[in-house]
Amino acid sequence: MIRHVCAALLLAALANAAHAQQANYKELPDPRPVDPVAWSTVKPGAHAFFGTADVRYDKIFAPDASTLRSTWKTRAWKGEKVHSQFVIYTTKALRNVSIEKSDMKDGNGNKIPAAAITPGFVRYVMTDELNSEGGGCGHRKPENFDSSLVADGIDIIPAIDVNANNVQPVWLSVTVPPQTPAGVYKGAVKVKTAAGYLPASLPFEITVVERTLPQPKDWAFHLDLWQSPYAVARVHNTPLWSKEHFDAMRPYMKMLANAGQKVITTSIIYDPWNSQTYDIYGDMIKWTKKKDGSWSFDYTVFDKWVSFMQETGINKQIACFSMIPWNLKFYYHDEASGKDEALVAKPGTPEYDQHWRPMLTDFARHLKSKGWFDITSIAMDERPLESMQKAIALIRSVDKDFKISLAGLYHKELVNDIYDYCVASGLDFTAEEKKERLGKGWPSTVYTCCSEGFPNTFTFSPPAESAWLGWHAAAKNYSGYLRWAYNCWVKDPLQDSRFKTWAAGDTYLVYPGPRSSIRFERMIEGVQAYEKIRILKEAGKGAELDKVLKKFEINALKQKKAEDMVNAASDVLNSL
Structure with missing residues (x-):
């Protein structure tokens, strides 16, 4: 039965x-x-x-x-x-x-x-x-x-x-x-x-x-669209991490790989974003505090997810969220009480260090055993300078070679500490900082979120704005672009892109199916333009392109339409 x-x-x-x-x-x-x-x-x-x-x-x-x-x-x-x-x-x-x-x-x-x-x-x-x-x-x-x-x-x-x-x-x-x-x-x-x-x-x-044009896996553009395996499980009604779940996710992630995606999004704690999405991100690593006060960590889900994503062709970087969650709450299972517990602790406090040091030590060991340490970054987003500095100090004290990533405000004090640094649109590194970072091969990218009316990728945004972002990255010599949500679907994503917070479409770029979107296809267009510009500059066509690229400033969209800018620039690009 x-x-x-x-x-x-x-x-x-x-x-x-x-x-x-x-x-x-x-x-x-x-x-x-x-x-x-x-x-x-x-x-x-x-x-x-x-x-x-x-x-x-x-x-x-x-x-x-x-x-x-x-x-x-x-x-x-x-x-x-x-x-x-x-x-x-x-x-x-x-x-x-x-x-x-x-x-x-x-x-x-x-x-x-x-x-x-x-x-x-x-x-x-x-x-x-x-x-x-x-x-x-x-x-x-x-x-x-x-x-x-x-x-x-x-x-x-x-x-x-x-x-x-x-x-x-x-x-x-x-x-x-x-x-x-x-x-x-x-x-x-x-x-x-x-x-x-x-x-x-x-x-x-x-x-x-x-x-x-090279194949997407060989594009230099550092595309980082954050994935949600949890949304796929809900929409496709599959048990988390089952064969059916991975089968359902495969076409979405291959579609993302074919757009040139470089980064695997992982959640190493439960709910790193304080339930801001319709589907809460679970903990891909299970934390257990044993009766003797020591810790054990189960990497089963983390390993399955990373290996699966690498099989789809996304294998340059693993981003691990987050040591500084928005609610500063850290969940774990306590063997002594037999219950799931939560610690609330700020970076820099003894409680915080005591909680994270054993995990970072064991995590470094595990990553090295899998051959993933060099491509892994401990990732944070939109966190204050002081919190970042204290978290970095702890990370470095455990293993000085741990990579760190941040999407947030520009802080001069962090430029030499953050491997993958993504700044909000309208902000930038100095020319010297960017040259030094790019020389070391450190991703130095730009992102948009709900803050910008334009350029953006809302469902009501002019389609050309998605392509404009790639041109902007080329113009400002960023290594790529980040958007926080590839598929954080709302309740009924095929019918209604509105959400309780943020403008419609802010939470996802593709639809269940997988179905692409005008926004996603135009974004790929912009990434391709970036690659073509890079190749043409290497071929000595920089002078002609620089005349066009200098127009792609954020404030330019206050006077000009993205479509006019992109179409005029594309005509020049395709004539070289």
Whole structure:
């Protein structure tokens, strides 16, 4: 009987996981009614034209026909992923809409295979807006913010229905195989419905140049998007750290690796961020205080998670959070009482040192035994200078070679102590500090969070801002970019990106499925631009690029649109 119950539970979990991955889902209704006037000038029937990757097309308002075009043309390096967007809009209901693709060909018999072409229906999610101060931080209630549906997620379903007087964007990506001969490649996609094909196909053209972009694993850009295995377990309804859980996580983490991710996010204590996420981060290392007062540490989950992530291709760094949690609370199991206990202690106090010294000593031993010590950093985020200094002193007293990372404010006093130092946008190291850090191979990056109204990656942010971040990193000579949440999903992430704290979309960049997003794809575009700039500078093209890059200052976005800046800079980049 027990076996039958367990089998039934396992089948249910797998069914739920499959549903989260593949099934179609219903978007929330748009809070605004369809305005017939908005469709009065549209010719009756269904239409499809290319638009731009810079626009989140409205679902219930017909697009401005003057901004649409019948073709798409672009340039690409070998190995580069390029994208555009086309829109289907219709005055009549369309059923079972699908996209047909075929090989792209040049005039010499060469081709980009259809498998390299990926169309995806853009889905709509509920979003909100910035707060009255122009930022995205702070507790919020939906009724206090203007909420609306916005185009963001990119679906993996093969077909979709489109209602009358509705718009259905389609994201079109092409990944040029590295071995593709240079040339002009032409192809087209067709829109098929239950009633047949739309009259016109959508032709497009990619000029592949004689330059090659390295594979993502070889990109120099230090991308650090924090992962949440706990959110995946909830959404896919799998037991934590079970085979089903790892199977569910694998496609998400491979997608992240293919974006050039370098860092594995680990939580070495329970709840390092004081429950700020919908799914609390658990302790990947189990702390046990034994009856004789000594400590034991179980690294089983930590080892499984790190090994799994390395198998997906993310293997440059392991970030261990955190010796300075936001509530300064440290959980452990006490053998004497048989209960889970918690210690509250500040860095620099005897209680703090007595708690952490045995762990750091044993952790260093374990990491060295696994061959991971040199790629591991004890990680903190947005912690005060004094707390950081006291924690660093303790770490160094245990093992002077421990690496330390921090995402937070710039402190001159910490520049030579922090291996991976990520400063908030608008801050920077001095030119001398940055030169010295980069010379040592120390990641020196920049991050955005809820504080910035722009540039940002909220679900309502202009899409080009995600790409702009890569250009900004290149302009300021950062080694990369950090964002605190790759997949810290809210309750219903496919339908509603709003959260009790922070602007909508702040907590995640991709959707269950895994489904990518306009924001994530544009971020990859920015990372690729960074790599192309690096390669071209090494080839002696720095003077031409510096003229463009000097414009990518944070304050520039007060007067200019990110899309205008990125498009103009891309034209220069792709002409070199």
